[in-house]
Structures are given as structure tokens and as C-alpha cells.
Amino acid sequence: MTPVDALERVVHCLDRAHDTGFKAKAFVRALEVVRALPPNELVARSAAGTLTELDGIGDSSATVIQQALAGGVVAYLAALDAKTQVPLSPAGAVYRAALRGDLHLHSRWSDGGATIEAMARTAIALGHEYMVLTDHSPRLTIAHGLSAERLAQQLADVAMLNEQLAPFRVLTGIEVDILEDGTLDHGDAILSRLDVVVASVHNKLRMGGSEMTERMVRAIANPNVDILGHCTGRLLGKREPSLFDPDYVFAACSQFHTAVEINCRPERLDPPRPLLQMAIEYGCFFAINSDAHATGQLEWQPHGCDRAAEVGVPLDRVLNSWPVDELLAWTADQ
Numbered sequence: 001m002t003p004v005d006a007l008e009r010v011v012h013c014l015d016r017a018h019d020t021g022f023k024a025k026a027f028v029r030a031l032e033v034v035r036a037l038p039p040n041e042l043v044a045r046s047a048a049g050t051l052t053e054l055d056g057i058g059d060s061s062a063t064v065i066q067q068a069l070a071g072g073v074v075a076y077l078a079a080l081d082a083k084t085q086v087p088l089s090p091a092g093a094v095y096r097a098a099l100r101g102d103l104h105l106h107s108r109w110s111d112g113g114a115t116i117e118a119m120a121r122t123a124i125a126l127g128h129e130y131m132v133l134t135d136h137s138p139r140l141t142i143a144h145g146l147s148a149e150r151l152a153q154q155l156a157d158v159a160m161l162n163e164q165l166a167p168f169r170v171l172t173g174i175e176v177d178i179l180e181d182g183t184l185d186h187g188d189a190i191l192s193r194l195d196v197v198v199a200s201v202h203n204k205l206r207m208g209g210s211e212m213t214e215r216m217v218r219a220i221a222n223p224n225v226d227i228l229g230h231c232t233g234r235l236l237g238k239r240e241p242s243l244f245d246p247d248y249v250f251a252a253c254s255q256f257h258t259a260v261e262i263n264c265r266p267e268r269l270d271p272p273r274p275l276l277q278m279a280i281e282y283g284c285f286f287a288i289n290s291d292a293h294a295t296g297q298l299e300w301q302p303h304g305c306d307r308a309a310e311v312g313v314p315l316d317r318v319l320n321s322w323p324v325d326e327l328l329a330w331t332a333d334q
């Protein structure tokens with residue numbers, strides 16, 4: 001394991017533990033420093049004990065680098081790896097074992113922290129056969145949402161990457177914003193080119209319940225929309241769920257074949273259990289999605305798997321447990 005490998009793995013483990021504090025930022029910085037440094041200098045400084053003289057290398061990162069260069073076990077990493085395993089119940093494990101992919105994740109093209117390739121290689125290591133790249137749409141300027149031009153560039157990059165990563169598949173997609181009137185932040189010509197479209201509400205989450213219901217149903221009914229992302233928009237301990245009539249929303253999801261996302265981000269865990277139960281009763285399909293913005297966050301699917309098991313989501317209605325061809329046939333038809 002090279003120092004870069006070791007530091008990348010440390011960052012990955014901190015990501016999956018949802019650690020966004022000082023320590024995590026320091027390791028990200030250390031990784032940047034080490035990547036930019038000539039390997040000879042790294043070895044020389046490690047031997048001389050002068051790593052910490054480099055701006056951005058602290059005691060912990062210096063220890064990781066030294067242990068990686070020594071070729072043995074990187075003790076700091078081993079302990080962190082053990083401590084940050086994502087818990088999974090035995091019932092949830094049945095769902096996790098059935099998952100073949102992840103249908104909602106971000107890269108550096110929008111507000112993610114990793115390249116498409118890094119996300120794909122992590123997905124492969126997690127046993128996935130495919131992933132859908134769903135960076136943000138232009139309205140979300142804060143997240144560097146993709147214009148039509150940038151999306152076209154991304155599709156070209158994805159095509160090249162797919163040649164390298166086969167048989168793994170990076171499917172094309174987007175997390176498109178549901179605008180205030182229920183229209184979407186890209187037109188049909190663009191959306192119909194993509195394999196999978198996730199549509200989510202990201203702004204004006206506090207509008208009245210009947211307006212929000214109309215807004216969501218209009219998006220759900222759009223034939224290009226395949227998945228309704230994090231439907232209530234809640235952030236645990238920070239933001240209450242949006243108000244909408246779940247009978248209309250889930251009936252529309254069922255009617256128009258738009259799957260309900262089970263969002264696995266620990267601060268979201270959306271939808272809440274009672275709504276998930278209703279969606280099951282309406283005959284909806286589901287997608288257990290990490291909504292990862294970093295490689296470590298791709299490991300969050302167990303959160304949604306546990307939830308799916310708790311409320312009894314029928315496994316055959318979970319889109320990302322299907323082989324890729326079945327998934328693509330479903331998203332193309334519906």
C-alpha cells in the first residue's frame with residue numbers, strides 16, 4: 001500500500017463515518033500534499049523525520065505515510081477501518097446482498113468530492129455491477145449543477161470510462177431539480193437521452209401542502225422521471241419534512257411508474273417509515289440509493305436496507321436489485 005493509497009483509504013473511512021470535522025479535512029489536505037510531492041522527497045523526508053515540516057502534514061498523517069512506506073500494517077488505518085464499519089442488521093443484509101447497483105450519486109462534476117472513476121472503482125469494490133451518475137442540474141448553482149453543454153461533455157467522458165471498466169457499467173443520469181411549478185430543470189430532449197432520471201425538490205421546501213403536492217405530482221407524471229429523490233426533504237434534527245398529501249404523491253408514483261427513493265444518507269433517511277409503509281401499499285417501486293458525494297458514502301446503502309427490511313419493502317420491487325438490462329428496460333418504458 002502506497003502512502004497515497006493509505007491516505008485515500010483513511011479519507012474513505014472518515015467519509016463513511018460521516019466525519020466532516022477538522023480531522024477529515026486535515027487528511028484530505030494531507031492527501032493533496034502527498035499527491036503533489038515527488039515520491040523521492042516523500043521517502044527522504046520520512047527517513048529524516050521531516051514530514052511534518054510540510055504545510056498540511058500533521059502528526060497523524062505523517063505516521064500513516066511512514067507506516068505505509070515501511071510496508072507493514074498501517075496501524076492508524078487498521079483501527080479506523082474497524083471503527084467505521086457501517087452497521088447492518090441481519091434482515092437488512094438480505095437486501096444489501098441483493099443490490100447490484102446504486103442509482104443516485106454525485107461526482108466532482110457537481111458537488112461531489114471524487115472523480116467519476118474513483119466512484120466507479122469503489123462501487124466495483126463494493127460488489128456492484130452498475131451505478132448511475134446523477135450530478136445536479138443547473139438550477140443548483142451552489143452545487144455546480146450541469147448545463148446542457150457540461151452534461152454532454154460528461155456523457156462523452158462516461159462513454160470512454162465504460163470502455164475501461166467493462167463489464168461494470170456507469171449509466172448516465174441526472175438529479176434534476178423539481179422547479180416550483182413542478183416542471184424540471186432540463187428539457188425533455190436532454191432528459192430522454194439519459195438512462196435514469198432522479199427528480200428532487202431542493203428549494204422552496206416550505207410551500208403549502210396542496211401546492212407542494214401539485215408540484216411533486218407534476219414531476220412524477222413526467223415520462224422522463226424514473227425516481228423521486230428524498231421525497232420529504234427532511235434533514236434530521238435540522239429541517240422538518242415538507243408538507244404534501246402522500247396519498248396523491250404515492251398514487252402518482254404507482255400510476256406513472258416513478259420509483260420512490262429510499263435515501264440512505266444518515267441525515268436524511270427519507271422517506272420516514274410511515275410514508276414508506278404507505279408507498280408499499282400503493283404498489284410503488286423503490287430504489288435504495290446512497291446519494292453519495294464521496295467514495296466512502298457509497299457504503300451507506302445498509303442504512304436504507306435496514307429501513308426497507310423493517311417496514312417490509314418487497315425485494316422484487318427494489319429497482320437496483322435487478323440486472324442492468326431489466327432496469328434499463330423499465331426506465332426506458334415507463
Ligand SMILES: [Zn+2]
Binds near residue numbers: 230
Ligand atoms: Zn438531492
Ligand SMILES: [Zn+2]
Binds near residue numbers: 104106291
Ligand atoms: Zn443527490
